[in-house]
Amino acid sequence: MSAHLNAALREGDNPELTEERRKATFDTRKLADEFFGSHLARRRREIAKAIDAIPELHDTKPLPFMTREEKVEEAARKVFTLSKHITDIVDLSNNRETQSLNEMVIGIEGMPISLHFAMFIPALQGQADDEQKREWLDRAIRMEIIGTYAQTELGHGTNLRMLETTATYDKQNKEFILNSPTLTSLKWWPGNMGKSCNYAIVVANLIIDDKLLGPHSFMVQLRDENSHETMPNIQIGDIGPKMAYNSSDNGFLKLSNLRIPRRNMLMKHAKVQEDGTYKKPPHEKLAYSAMVHVRSHMITQHAMLLAYALSISTRYSCIRRQGYIDPKKDEVKVIEYQTQQHRLFPHIARAYAFAFAGTESIRKFEIMKRSLEAGNIELIADLHALTSGLKAVVTYLAGQGIEQARQACGGHGYSMASYMGEIYGVGIAGCTYEGENLVMMQQLGRYLIKAVKSVKEGKKPTGYVAYLAHAGQRHSLIDCRPNEGYAEHIRAFEHIARRQTFRAAERLQKYENSGLSTEQAWNNCTVELNRASRLHTRLFIACNFYERVLDVEDMAVREVLEDLLHLHLNYELIDIASYALEAKKIRPNAVSLVDSWEITDREHRSVLGRRDGHVYENLFKWAKSSDLNQNDVLPSHKKHLLPMMLNARKQSKL
Ligand SMILES: CCCCCCCC/C=C\CCCCCCCC(=O)SCCNC(=O)CCNC(=O)[C@H](O)C(C)(C)COP(=O)(O)OP(=O)(O)OC[C@H]1O[C@@H](n2cnc3c(N)ncnc32)[C@H](O)[C@@H]1OP(=O)(O)O
Numbered sequence: 001m002s003a004h005l006n007a008a009l010r011e012g013d014n015p016e017l018t019e020e021r022r023k024a025t026f027d028t029r030k031l032a033d034e035f036f037g038s039h040l041a042r043r044r045r046e047i048a049k050a051i052d053a054i055p056e057l058h059d060t061k062p063l064p065f066m067t068r069e070e071k072v073e074e075a076a077r078k079v080f081t082l083s084k085h086i087t088d089i090v091d092l093s094n095n096r097e098t099q100s101l102n103e104m105v106i107g108i109e110g111m112p113i114s115l116h117f118a119m120f121i122p123a124l125q126g127q128a129d130d131e132q133k134r135e136w137l138d139r140a141i142r143m144e145i146i147g148t149y150a151q152t153e154l155g156h157g158t159n160l161r162m163l164e165t166t167a168t169y170d171k172q173n174k175e176f177i178l179n180s181p182t183l184t185s186l187k188w189w190p191g192n193m194g195k196s197c198n199y200a201i202v203v204a205n206l207i208i209d210d211k212l213l214g215p216h217s218f219m220v221q222l223r224d225e226n227s228h229e230t231m232p233n234i235q236i237g238d239i240g241p242k243m244a245y246n247s248s249d250n251g252f253l254k255l256s257n258l259r260i261p262r263r264n265m266l267m268k269h270a271k272v273q274e275d276g277t278y279k280k281p282p283h284e285k286l287a288y289s290a291m292v293h294v295r296s297h298m299i300t301q302h303a304m305l306l307a308y309a310l311s312i313s314t315r316y317s318c319i320r321r322q323g324y325i326d327p328k329k330d331e332v333k334v335i336e337y338q339t340q341q342h343r344l345f346p347h348i349a350r351a352y353a354f355a356f357a358g359t360e361s362i363r364k365f366e367i368m369k370r371s372l373e374a375g376n377i378e379l380i381a382d383l384h385a386l387t388s389g390l391k392a393v394v395t396y397l398a399g400q401g402i403e404q405a406r407q408a409c410g411g412h413g414y415s416m417a418s419y420m421g422e423i424y425g426v427g428i429a430g431c432t433y434e435g436e437n438l439v440m441m442q443q444l445g446r447y448l449i450k451a452v453k454s455v456k457e458g459k460k461p462t463g464y465v466a467y468l469a470h471a472g473q474r475h476s477l478i479d480c481r482p483n484e485g486y487a488e489h490i491r492a493f494e495h496i497a498r499r500q501t502f503r504a505a506e507r508l509q510k511y512e513n514s515g516l517s518t519e520q521a522w523n524n525c526t527v528e529l530n531r532a533s534r535l536h537t538r539l540f541i542a543c544n545f546y547e548r549v550l551d552v553e554d555m556a557v558r559e560v561l562e563d564l565l566h567l568h569l570n571y572e573l574i575d576i577a578s579y580a581l582e583a584k585k586i587r588p589n590a591v592s593l594v595d596s597w598e599i600t601d602r603e604h605r606s607v608l609g610r611r612d613g614h615v616y617e618n619l620f621k622w623a624k625s626s627d628l629n630q631n632d633v634l635p636s637h638k639k640h641l642l643p644m645m646l647n648a649r650k651q652s653k654l
């Protein structure tokens, strides 16, 4: 490829990176169009340009140098400033555009309206009836009110049926009485609930005439709309610092005999009439729709976090020189080491694979939403299984990839100048929130077991589990040669996933036949079942990647994506580092592959990942700006350590 086609080339850059960019075999803009979709890729460029021109949207200082209070304030300041410009910059109805703007301006550490957009609004859209939407949704979209989603409690997050918060219907007054009867029933974790929100959708166990009817969603006003003071019968606060996400005020909430009108229960699906008559929803799990919404969006978000980490470490690996391959020559760029390539490239392939899987899960969510609006509940179970699996596998593997990317930067990767610590902390939170990963794997496991049962009954399941009905073509992987083409890889992959799923199903059957209860038998098989779920999901990601590559029209882009696909399939299949052959093919394009993610320096917040590659001089600048360098001798040193040493010296002279 002629160098002028590489959009990332600029005057004055570190020559080490320019040399890399000249080797590109494709146009990074065209690959960005595939990674994001051409519309979003174009919009991201326009958004980045718009932000450049508005200084009040820039960071006032690097986030790692801020205290927690400063971070919370900075995020609030930016949200407020953005509110003045946002409609000029993005189409608010486009989630991914808005999310990109937020990530570029505010960053990944959290902000006061994350949950408002991620869950409060989607919960209203999915669960409020038309009249309730008119009352709350329009105000929420205009940001007259800020809300969150308060489900998890101090004692229960996973097992929703055991939530202890109660909503007891009082027929006389046509009100619900909300209570947190125990310490463990305190709501705990909801994002932005501590200080920022004035409303919450509270998930509570509904009780009518002493009958427990399971978790339902209720609109609760937390704070006065004018003074922002906490409402009566409510106790609320921040839960303290976390591993990451410290710009966010995750909160606790105690409800003490709080009375709310009957119409504050979200009633699109389940309903409570004035006389206390309860009407069941058409599908029991419709109340979980906001969770499925976030799970389907988490995949692209985690692909992006992985991309952040890998573009930092790939660029840095091309400017870092250390050691020799040929002792007679200069020290080499650390990217030249085979171990460095094996450490990074399979994760680059995964970042692309995850982004494509994420686009697909969002598309499936939209299809399910439309079909639900038309009264069809059939797609809910498929989507739940797909998003449960993807959420668990992608957050876990992205976390592993980010950690490898950090290690690939050596010592400087451990400095917050690299920003790796925050990217990792935010990434791994996804393993826990929206359903603990191993628990979500079991949800997919249930779906797979059902599919096996239907195959055994002679039926042919369709969609993502269709392969379970195919006869096994091969018994081992020994004769699987990568050169046979991708279809062969996929067949081998299907074989392994199918065999594991049947093995788990048979084991479950064996335990059930031995007289164990269904639950006990299930628990005895969960390790095998989770393995099956993991393989099934990784198969889905690989197939989706394969099909996606077949659609690419630009030949140069298609070729490099095929190189990545090849690497991905081999790596996933053999689950060890790829063959040297693949690594050699990826090597010349390494920097351009990460340039294609078009992550701006502002968005990266990483000294190591700078687009221009001028790392060392900027690391020195970074160090000079540390608060600890503002005094030559720290006051705390004067207070404690200096007297200690002086004292020790005095003692030794005696
Ligand atoms: C600009 C906006 C765009 C958005 C962008 C977002 C990007 C994201 C980025 C950053 C912002 C986010 C920041 C952080 C946010 C964090 C928020 C939170 O964490 S909120 C709390 C989450 N809490 C959980 O997820 C609890 C996990 N627990 C559960 O979901 C359930 O309790 C579960 C599934 C473990 C068990 O539920 P059971 O006990 O009610 O049900 P069982 O008995 O196991 O199953 C009965 C049947 O129901 C199905 N089922 C369960 N859940 C379903 C569902 N959701 N849909 C359909 N079916 C479901 C099952 O598969 C099963 O089906 P069969 O009987 O086998 O056919």
Ligand SMILES: Cc1cc2nc3c(=O)[nH]c(=O)nc-3n(C[C@H](O)[C@H](O)[C@H](O)COP(=O)(O)OP(=O)(O)OC[C@H]3O[C@@H](n4cnc5c(N)ncnc54)[C@H](O)[C@@H]3O)c2cc1C
Residues within 6 Å of the ligand: 115, 148, 149, 150, 151, 152, 155, 156, 157, 158, 159, 188, 189, 190, 191, 245, 250, 429, 432, 433, 434, 435, 436, 437, 438, 439
């Ligand atoms: C950053 C962050 C943001 C959050 N934001 C929100 C929010 O906005 N709103 C909200 O309501 N909540 C929020 N949460 C809470 C989050 O959704 C829960 O923490 C999560 O669902 C996990 O539940 P848990 O904490 O009860 O974990 P536990 O269920 O206590 O998990 C502990 C261990 O037990 C295992 N385990 C539990 N049940 C089973 C089972 N049935 N079978 C096998 N193993 C099991 C798990 O695998 C895990 O290893 C947030 C959490 C975090 C970290």
